Amino acid sequence: MSRFKLFILLGVLLMAAACTEWAIDSTEQGWDAFDDNDLETARSHFEDAISWDCTYAGGHNGLGWVNLLENDLQESFNNFDTALYYDQDLVDANAGGALAATEVGEHTKAVNWADYVIAEDANYEFSHYDKVDIKVIRLTKAKSAAANGDFDTALDEIQILDSSFDADPSDPIGQAEILNKLELLITELYSG
Amino acid sequence: MKIYMCRVTMFLILPFVLFAGFDWSTVDLTDPEHFAQGQIKVRFADDADISRIQSAILAQEASVVKRIEELNVMQLKLAEGKDVLETLEYYEAQPDVIYAEPVMIHRAFWTPNDPQYGYQWHFDGNHINMPDAWDKERGHSGVIIAIVDTGIAFEDYDIPSHEEGEVYSSDGYYHACPDFTASQFVSGYDYVHDDAHPNDQNGHGTHVAGTVAQATDNGIGVAGMAPNCKLMPIQVLGYDGSGYDTWIADGIIFAADSGADVINMSLGGLPGVPSQTEHDAIKYAVNKGVVVVAAAGNEGVGEMSYPGGFEECIGVAACDYNNVLSYYSQYGNGLDISAPGGDVTVDLNSDGKADGVCQVTYTNPGGEYTGAWVDEFSLTWWQGTSMASPHVSGLAALLISHGITGVSNVKAAIYSTADDIGNPFYYGYGMINPSKALDYGGSGDVVLQIPVVQNPLLAQHADMWVVPTMGTLFSAPQVTVDDESVSMYSVPGSNAYVGDYEFTSTGTFTIEASGGGASKTRQFSVETVTVAGGMISSPDGKCYLDVPAGAVPISTYFTAADEEMQASRTPNKPYETEVLKDALPIGPAYRFGPGGLNIHSPASLHLSYAWLSGIEPSHLVLMAYQEGSWTAVPSYIDRERREVVASVEKLGIFQLAKDATQSTPDLPQVLDLRLIDATPLPGDLVARLSLAEEISLTLAVFDATGRKVNTLVAGTLPAGEYDYRWEDTDQTGRCLSPGVYFIHLETPSRVRNLKVISLH
Numbered sequence: 001m002s003r004f005k006l007f008i009l010l011g012v013l014l015m016a017a018a019c020t021e022w023a024i025d026s027t028e029q030g031w032d033a034f035d036d037n038d039l040e041t042a043r044s045h046f047e048d049a050i051s052w053d054c055t056y057a058g059g060h061n062g063l064g065w066v067n068l069l070e071n072d073l074q075e076s077f078n079n080f081d082t083a084l085y086y087d088q089d090l091v092d093a094n095a096g097g098a099l100a101a102t103e104v105g106e107h108t109k110a111v112n113w114a115d116y117v118i119a120e121d122a123n124y125e126f127s128h129y130d131k132v133d134i135k136v137i138r139l140t141k142a143k144s145a146a147a148n149g150d151f152d153t154a155l156d157e158i159q160i161l162d163s164s165f166d167a168d169p170s171d172p173i174g175q176a177e178i179l180n181k182l183e184l185l186i187t188e189l190y191s192g
Numbered sequence: 193m194k195i196y197m198c199r200v201t202m203f204l205i206l207p208f209v210l211f212a213g214f215d216w217s218t219v220d221l222t223d224p225e226h227f228a229q230g231q232i233k234v235r236f237a238d239d240a241d242i243s244r245i246q247s248a249i250l251a252q253e254a255s256v257v258k259r260i261e262e263l264n265v266m267q268l269k270l271a272e273g274k275d276v277l278e279t280l281e282y283y284e285a286q287p288d289v290i291y292a293e294p295v296m297i298h299r300a301f302w303t304p305n306d307p308q309y310g311y312q313w314h315f316d317g318n319h320i321n322m323p324d325a326w327d328k329e330r331g332h333s334g335v336i337i338a339i340v341d342t343g344i345a346f347e348d349y350d351i352p353s354h355e356e357g358e359v360y361s362s363d364g365y366y367h368a369c370p371d372f373t374a375s376q377f378v379s380g381y382d383y384v385h386d387d388a389h390p391n392d393q394n395g396h397g398t399h400v401a402g403t404v405a406q407a408t409d410n411g412i413g414v415a416g417m418a419p420n421c422k423l424m425p426i427q428v429l430g431y432d433g434s435g436y437d438t439w440i441a442d443g444i445i446f447a448a449d450s451g452a453d454v455i456n457m458s459l460g461g462l463p464g465v466p467s468q469t470e471h472d473a474i475k476y477a478v479n480k481g482v483v484v485v486a487a488a489g490n491e492g493v494g495e496m497s498y499p500g501g502f503e504e505c506i507g508v509a510a511c512d513y514n515n516v517l518s519y520y521s522q523y524g525n526g527l528d529i530s531a532p533g534g535d536v537t538v539d540l541n542s543d544g545k546a547d548g549v550c551q552v553t554y555t556n557p558g559g560e561y562t563g564a565w566v567d568e569f570s571l572t573w574w575q576g577t578s579m580a581s582p583h584v585s586g587l588a589a590l591l592i593s594h595g596i597t598g599v600s601n602v603k604a605a606i607y608s609t610a611d612d613i614g615n616p617f618y619y620g621y622g623m624i625n626p627s628k629a630l631d632y633g634g635s636g637d638v639v640l641q642i643p644v645v646q647n648p649l650l651a652q653h654a655d656m657w658v659v660p661t662m663g664t665l666f667s668a669p670q671v672t673v674d675d676e677s678v679s680m681y682s683v684p685g686s687n688a689y690v691g692d693y694e695f696t697s698t699g700t701f702t703i704e705a706s707g708g709g710a711s712k713t714r715q716f717s718v719e720t721v722t723v724a725g726g727m728i729s730s731p732d733g734k735c736y737l738d739v740p741a742g743a744v745p746i747s748t749y750f751t752a753a754d755e756e757m758q759a760s761r762t763p764n765k766p767y768e769t770e771v772l773k774d775a776l777p778i779g780p781a782y783r784f785g786p787g788g789l790n791i792h793s794p795a796s797l798h799l800s801y802a803w804l805s806g807i808e809p810s811h812l813v814l815m816a817y818q819e820g821s822w823t824a825v826p827s828y829i830d831r832e833r834r835e836v837v838a839s840v841e842k843l844g845i846f847q848l849a850k851d852a853t854q855s856t857p858d859l860p861q862v863l864d865l866r867l868i869d870a871t872p873l874p875g876d877l878v879a880r881l882s883l884a885e886e887i888s889l890t891l892a893v894f895d896a897t898g899r900k901v902n903t904l905v906a907g908t909l910p911a912g913e914y915d916y917r918w919e920d921t922d923q924t925g926r927c928l929s930p931g932v933y934f935i936h937l938e939t940p941s942r943v944r945n946l947k948v949i950s951l952h
Contacts, residue, residue: 040899071650103653103692132649139648146645147655149684164464164495167525173503175688176659177525179643180616186646187615190720 023053030062034128039066057087064096065128076100084113091120095132098140107144111153114141135161136189142182151175154182161185214293219465221276221294226462228295228436231257232279233267233469240264240288248286252279258438262445263472267295267438291468296437298461299429312414312550313513313541314532320583322417325590325626330408331420332593336378337404337454337585338447340440341397343390343427345369345554345566346377355385358431359393359563360556366391367567369398371406371413371552380425381446383439390427395557395564397425399574400458402551403582404589413552414571417586417626421593424452429459431563437461440499441473444484448477453592456585457486457505458578460497463522470499478504483592483602485585487577489522494617500577501526506588506603509533509619510580513540513547517618521577528603528620529610533580536573548573549580587626594630604662605632608639612714616641638663638708642671644716652695652721656680658705658712659688669707695721699729728784734803735782735846739795775813775824775849778804783845794839794938797825799848802834810856814838817845824849828859839938867946874920879935879946881914890938891916894945900936901928920950 030045043066049059064079080097083090094113101110117124117137126132138157145153151169155178158165165181168174221227232254236245249256253271260267270279276294283292315322349366351359361367366389382390392398405423406416428443429435440459447455455477461467474484486505489497500507503526510521510533517523518533536546550573556565557572588602596605609629610622621639639662647653656678658669668689671678678691695701695718704713721728729736782799801812814827814836825846827838836848837859872878881891891905901922905914916935920928928950935946 068650071652073650073653099647099649103647103650105692136648143645143648143655147683147690149686151686165525172659172687173661175686176616176641176643176661179645179657179659179688180641182645183643184615184617186648189648190646190651 020053020056023049023056023059026052027056027058027062030059031128034062034065039070042066055086057083057085057090057093059083060086061090061093061096064093064100068096068100069129073100073103077104077106080113081109088116091117091124092126094120095124095126095137098137098144099132102140102144102147107148110144111141111148111150114138114144139182139186139189143186146175146179146182151178154178158182158185214466214468216277216280216294219462226297226465227276228297230270230272230274230276231267231295232270232276232283232292233265233295233438234283234292235263235265235290235469235472237288237290238264244286244288248283248289252282254279260438260441260445260469260473262476263441263469264290265438265441265469265472267436293468296461296465296467297434298437298440298459298467299434313543313547314534314549314583315415319513319515319532320624321627322415325587325630326408328627328630329590329594331405331418331590333376333420333422335418335421335454335589335593336424336450336452337418337421337456337589338380338424338426338443338450338452339397339401339404339582340426340428340443340447340455340457341392341400341459342394342429342431342433342558343382343392343397344372344377344380344401344423344425345392345395345398345569346372346375346401346423346425347389347391349389349391351566352385352387352389355393359558360565361567362565363567365567367569369402369552369569371402371410371569372398373412374407374410375405375416375419376422378422378424378450380427380450381443382427383442383446384427384430384435390425391566392425392554393427393431393558393563393566394429394433395554395572396429396433396458396578397427399549399551399553399572400456400578400582401425402553403549403579404456404586406551414550417583418589418593421589424450431558432560433558435459437467437470441467441469444470444473444477448480448482452477452482454483454485454585454588456582457484457499458576458581460487460489460500463489463491463493463495463497464501466498466501471502471504474499474502474504478599481597481599483585483588483599485581485588487581488527490520490576490578491522492520493522494524496522496524496526500581506584506606507620508577508581508584510575510577511613511619511623513538515613515623517614518575518577520575521580523618525617527617529584529606530613530619530623531580531583533577534573534575536575546573548575551579584624587624587629590626591629591632596632600662604639605629607662608632608710608712612712614715616643638665638710640669640705640707640710640712642703642705642712642714644703646718651718654693654695654716656691656693656703657688658690658707659686660708660710663708663710665689665708667707669705671703671705673703674701697721697729730782732780734779734800736798737784737795737840738798739791774853775815775851777815778807778812778848778850781817781845781847784843791841791843794841797838797840797846798830798833798835799837799846800833800835801848807850809834809836810858811850811852811854812836813849813851813854813856815847815849816840816842817847818842822847827856829856830859867948868915870947871949872918875917877915878918878948879916881916881937883909883911883914886910887939890936892936892938893918894934894936895928895931901933918948918950 026045026049030042033041046059046062060079060083064076067076077100080093083093094116098110098114114137124134142154142157155169167177254268257269258267280292283289347368380390405418405421408415408419426443428439484505486500488500488509499505507526507528509530510518511530512518512535518535534548536548554564555568555570558564591602591605607621609625611625612622613619641659643657645655668680678693680689680691698718700717809829814825815822816825825838827836830837866880868877888908893902895901930950937944
C-alpha cells in the first residue's frame with residue numbers, strides 16, 4: 001500500500017471515530033433537552049446524532065422515546081427496532097420498544113423486549129422518565145402475552161405483582177379474570 | 193363409634209390419591225373463633241383399607257365424632273394435647289386419606305340494626321325493579337329454595353328441653369313469623385340439634401328466607417322475591433349464628449337429596465380459607481342440578497370467603513343504595529354477581545330509616561352469647577352480603593319457575609343480563625336485573641365479558657377484549673366505544689377477541705359488545721390522556737380547558753378530574769385571599785394536571801354555571817389553587833353560554849366561588865377572527881380581525897411544533913377591522929419554510945387558532 005493510500009485510510013478511520021463522538025455528543029444534548037421536557041429540541045439533537053452516525057443505537061433510541069411520548073407509535077417502534085438492530089443490549093431501547101410494540105401489534109417482540117429488561121435489571125427504572133419502571137414493563141409483557149393467547153405468561157407476571165392472585169389460564173373464566181386483574185392493576189397506575 | 197367402624201369395614205383398597213390441599217400452616221388453627229379446638233376431619237378414599245384407617249385413628253388416640261356418609265368424611269376428636277397441624281400432616285401422609293383439614297366454624301354474615309318500619313328500597317325501580325319482574329313471574333310452587341342458615345321461624349313448636357337454654361319465649365314455644373303464614377314450606381332438618389325441627393334460634397335465617405320468599409300481596413309486612421316458591425329450612429348455625437362446616441356440608445347434602453332447586457348460604461368462614469368438605473358437598477349438590485348461592489363475606493377485603501368463593505357457587509357481593517360496593521363487602525376472584533345488601537350507617541333516600549335490607553324477623557334477635565326471643569316479630573333493616581345473597585337465590589328460583597333449567601343456564605341468565613356497575617373484581621358480572629333475566633332467551637348460553645387493558649404508559653391506548661366466559665363465539669363480535677366501531681381480532685388458542693382503541697379525551701365511555709346472540713354493555717373511565725392541545729373536559733362536562741396547539745409539551749399527561757379538595761379547603765368556609773374575604777366555594781374543584789406546569793401560550797378555561805340557580809353571575813369568581821393556596825383569577829361572564837371564562841397560563845386546580853361584593857365583567861362580545869385564505873401566497877390577505885370595542889390582545893404565528901415564529905400585534909387595539917397579510921417571514925424578516933402554521937389570537941378570556949398552509 002502506498003503511503004498516500006495509507007494516509008487516506010487513516011483519515012477515513014479518524015473521521016469515522018469523530019462522527020461517532022459527535023453522535024454521542026448530540027445524543028447527550030438530546031437527553032438534556034428531553035429531561036427539560038423540550039421534546040422538539042431533543043428530537044433535533046437525536047436526528048443530528050443519527051445523521052452523524054446512522055449506526056449509533058443511542059440516537060435511534062432517543063428518537064424512539066420522543067416519538068413514543070409524542071404518540072407516534074409506529075415511528076417509535078421503527079426507531080427502537082433500528083436501535084436494537086445495532087445494539088440489542090440497550091436496555092432502555094428494549095423497554096421503550098416493548099411499550100411501542102404492544103400498541104402496533106408486535107406482541108411477540110413486546111414480550112421478548114420486556115423479558116430482556118426484566119432479566120437485565122429486576123428493579124429497572126428509565127432514568128429520563130420515572131413513569132417507566134419495572135412494574136410498567138411487567139404489565140406491558142402481561143398485556144402483550146395475553147394478546148398472543150399466552151395467558152400463562154400473563155398470569156406469571158401478574159402474580160409477581162400480586163402473589164395472592166390466581167386464575168386458571170386455560171379456562172375462559174380464568175382468562176377473563178386475568179384480563180380483569182390486568183385492567184385493575186393498570187388503572188391503579190393512573191389513579192395512584 | 194362401633195357403627196362407624198362397621199361401615200368403614202366395607203371399604204376396599206384403592207391406590208393412594210394425592211390431594212394438593214390448602215396449606216394449613218398459614219392460618220392460626222388455635223383461633224377458637226374460626227376452628228373447633230381439638231378436632232379435625234378426614235376424607236378417606238371410597239375403598240380405603242379399614243385396618244389402616246383403624247390403626248391410623250388409634251395411633252393418634254382420636255375418636256370419631258361424626259361421619260358424613262356420602263363423602264366418606266369423618267370428624268375426629270383428638271386426644272388431649274395433640275397438635276392439630278401435626279395430626280393433619282400425619283393423616284395427609286396416610287395412603288387411604290384424600291385430605292385432612294380442621295373443623296371450621298362458619299358464621300352468618302350479618303349486622304343487625306334497631307328495628308324500624310319502612311320501605312324495601314332494594315326492590316324498587318331504581319334498584320332491582322321487582323315490580324317489573326313480578327309482572328313476568330312470581331314463582332312456582334314446585335320450585336324449592338333451601339335456606340341453609342340458623343333455621344326459619346316457620347312453625348309454632350314447643351321448645352324442646354335441650355334447646356330451652358338457648359332461646360327465650362314467653363310461652364315456651366317457637367312461633368311462626370306472621371308474614372310467613374301464607375308462605376309454603378317443605379320439611380327440612382336441624383343439624384345443630386339433630387332433629388326435624390329447624391326453627392330459627394337467631395333471626396338471621398328468617399330475615400334471609402323473607403327476602404327469598406316472604407308472603408307477598410297478603411296485606412301483611414313486606415314482600416319477597418319469589419313468593420310462590422317453597423322454602424326448605426335447614427339449620428346448620430346455632431343460636432349465636434355460628435356452626436361447624438360439617439353441619440353445613442350435611443345441610444347441603446340433605447337439601448340436594450330432598451329436592452331443593454336452589455340452596456342459599458348467607459354464611460362463610462375466614463377470607464381465603466376453604467373447607468374441602470364443604471366444597472365436596474357443594475359439588476355433590478351441583479351435580480344433582482342444584483343452583484348454589486353464597487355470600488361473599490363482610491370483612492371488606494379483596495378476597496372471598498368460602499363457600500362463596502368456590503367456582504361452583506354463585507358468589508354474591510353487596511351494594512349500597514347507590515349501587516356502589518358496600519364498605520363491608522368482600523370481593524375478588526370467585527365473585528360472580530352483586531345484589532343489594534344495604535348500609536345501615538346512612539339514610540341516602542331520606543326516608544328516616546337506615547338503608548338496610550328490610551324484612552320481618554325477631555324483634556330481639558340472637559347475638560354472640562345469647563339466642564333470640566322467638567315469640568315476637570317486627571320489621572328490621574339489616575345489612576350484609578347475607579342480605580344480598582337471597583336476592584340472587586330468589587332470582588334463581590324465579591328463573592327456574594319460568595322454565596330456565598340447568599345450573600349453567602340459570603347462571604347464564606343471571607350473568608348475561610346483569611347491569612355492569614364496575615370492575616368485575618369488585619362487582620362480578622354486575623348488579624342483578626331480574627326483569628331482564630326473565631327475558632333471557634338462551635342465546636346459546638353465550639356470556640360476554642369486556643375487559644379493557646390500557647397501555648401502562650400511554651393511557652389513551654387500550655386493548656378492548658371480548659371474552660365469552662360461557663358458550664362459544666363463532667365469529668368476531670361487534671364492539672363499539674361510544675358508537676365508534678372497533679375492529680376485533682381472534683386471539684390465538686382462545687375464544688377471546690381483542691381490538692385496539694385510542695381514546696382522544698378523558699371521560700366515561702360506553703363500550704358495547706355483541707356476538708353469539710349475547711350482548712354486554714359497560715362503562716369505562718379514562719382519567720388521563722396525552723394531548724398536544726385541544727379541548728379537555730372534566731368527566732361531569734361542567735368544566736373544560738381549551739388548549740392551543742403546541743401550548744404544552746406534547747408528552748404532558750392531562751388529568752381532567754372533578755374532586756373535592758378537602759385537603760386544601762373547608763366546605764362552606766370562605767376562601768382567605770388578599771383580594772376576596774367572603775368567596776364561598778361552589779361545586780367541585782376541577783384538576784387539570786400536572787399542577788403548576790406552565791403553558792407556552794394561554795389556554796381558556798370554561799366553567800359552566802348553568803346548573804346553578806338564584807345566583808347573579810357577576811358575583812361569580814374563578815379560584816385557582818396554586819403554590820399551596822387559593823387565589824382569584826381574572827375572569828369574565830359569558831351570559832350566552834352561561835360560563836365563567838378565564839385565560840390561564842398554568843395548569844392546576846380550579847373552582848367556582850361566589851362573592852356578593854364582586855362584579856365580574858361580562859365577556860366582551862367583540863371578537864371575530866375570520867380566515868380569508870387557508871393557502872396564501874406571500875403578501876396575500878389571510879385573515880380579518882374585527883373588534884367592536886377596545887381590547888388588549890396578542891396576534892402571533894406559531895409553527896406546527898408550537899414554536900412562536902412571529903408576533904404581529906401585542907398590545908391594545910381600538911375598535912375596528914384589521915386585515916392581516918402574511919409575508920411568510922419570521923420576526924427577523926427571514927423567509928419561513930413551507931408547512932403548517934397557526935395564526936394565534938389571545939385575549940384575556942379567549943384563545944383562537946386558524947390553520948394556514950404555506951406552499952411557497
